[in-house]
Amino acid sequence: MKKYILSILLSATLIGSLSISTIEVEASTKGKIKLVEYKNCTDLNAVYKGGVAKAANVKNKGGKTKHQPFVSAELYKLNSKSDRDKDGIACEK
Incomplete structure (x- = not known):
């Protein structure tokens, strides 16, 4: 059960970090x-x-x-x- 919860938390963290970096790239190119x-x-x-x-x-x-x-x-x-x-x-x- 602990491995299952740990996998979910790790996946959510990775997905969250990817979406944040995508937003930053889009915002920086729009300014240029x-x-x-x-x-x-x-x-x-x-x-x-x-x-x-x-x-x-x-x-x-x-x-x-x-x-x-x-x-x-x-x-x-x-x-x-x-x-x-x-x-x-x-x-x-």
Whole structure:
């Protein structure tokens, strides 16, 4: 019985620490980027050479690219109109 309770407490502690670190990472990246709706891909690529992806695990459907996209769901949402092939990466280059 003691092993069972100890396992539950250890699991809860690990889950709690993971969620706290995730929140800190998200908060720190939000402070470093400007959430801007760019007029076109030329303007967006001047700041983010590889474009903007909504998630780190999206795959480019368009073909070979030179640069890795910057990952930000919020920034992608503002510029999703520039994602012509609807692969989850706006203005990939």
